[in-house]
Amino acid sequence: xxxxxxxxxxxxxxxxxxxxxxxxxxxxxxxxxxxxxxxxxxxxxxxxxxxxxxxxxxxxxxxxxxxxxxxxxxxxxxxxxxxxxxxxxxxxxxxxxxxxxxxxxxxxxxxxxxxxxxxxxxxxxxxxxxxxxxxxxxxxxxxxxxxxxxxxxxxxxxxxxxxxxxxxxxxxxxxxxxxxxxxxxxxxxxxxxxxxxxxxxxxxxxxxxxxxxxxxxxxxxxxxxxxxxxxxxxxxxxxxxxxxxxxxxx
Numbered sequence: 001x002x003x004x005x006x007x008x009x010x011x012x013x014x015x016x017x018x019x020x021x022x023x024x025x026x027x028x029x030x031x032x033x034x035x036x037x038x039x040x041x042x043x044x045x046x047x048x049x050x051x052x053x054x055x056x057x058x059x060x061x062x063x064x065x066x067x068x069x070x071x072x073x074x075x076x077x078x079x080x081x082x083x084x085x086x087x088x089x090x091x092x093x094x095x096x097x098x099x100x101x102x103x104x105x106x107x108x109x110x111x112x113x114x115x116x117x118x119x120x121x122x123x124x125x126x127x128x129x130x131x132x133x134x135x136x137x138x139x140x141x142x143x144x145x146x147x148x149x150x151x152x153x154x155x156x157x158x159x160x161x162x163x164x165x166x167x168x169x170x171x172x173x174x175x176x177x178x179x180x181x182x183x184x185x186x187x188x189x190x191x192x193x194x195x196x197x198x199x200x201x202x203x204x205x206x207x208x209x210x211x212x213x214x215x216x217x218x219x220x221x222x223x224x225x226x227x228x229x230x231x232x233x234x235x236x237x238x239x240x241x242x243x244x245x246x247x248x249x250x
Contacts, residue, residue, distance in 0.1 A: 006060045007177035008187060010070065011223065013053035014081035017071055019102055020046030021238050022089060031092055038138060042099065045131040049124070056120050072242035076235055077225040084167040086222065086231045093156040096142040097164055100204070103135035105171045108196035112188030121186065140204045147208025161213060169218035
């Protein structure tokens with residue numbers, strides 16, 4: 001077993017599972033029919049990638065656990081997702097911005113993973129990068145519409161930026177396990193990803209007439225299992241069926 005690889009794979013899987021669950025909460029509640037189709041589809045992309053990553057994590061660990069064990073049978077402190085993805089949906093502007101922030105990070109990540117020394121992650125990257133490119137395009141277009149729209153829409157997207165931007169720095173944090181993977185050529189350097197992320201966000205914000213804020217304090221802790229109160233509520237919903245009816249299968 002490679003503990004460092006397992007740790008990082010679970011981190012990435014947790015990001016996708018939790019954000020996929022958050023996005024799925026919009027199903028049937030979106031502001032228009034088009035979004036009631038596109039948002040659950042983005043959620044399915046996230047959850048599908050999480051499922052593949054959890055399956056790979058179970059293979060690395062080789063202790064008999066399955067993808068369902070990773071998703072439904074861990075306590076809150078065992079989840080390693082960043083705090084950004086567990087933030088509540090808020091209004092439509094918050095949801096679109098949260099998805100954009102994450103997608104703008106994962107797109108260059110999956111592109112760089114085309115050259116990963118890990119064959120399983122490399123293979124996953126070719127499908128994932130196409131899915132996440134759509135997320136950037138879709139959410140980016142909405143950010144521009146909201147920012148360059150009415151006075152109310154402009155105010156709402158600026159409120160979302162103020163609320164969510166302090167959580168973005170955690171995307172680029174590197175712990176010892178991830179650093180080991182970077183040195184082995186499994187994962188890309190975070191500085192490389194930050195450069196692309198900054199460019200993507202700057203371009204979209206410029207079109208949306210939004211200023212990229214400067215933050216004096218960045219929120220973090222999720223990578224260490226330190227989560228917000230909102231995460232506990234999310235987890236109680238996510239895990240309800242498996243906890244109430246142990247051993248349930250699809």
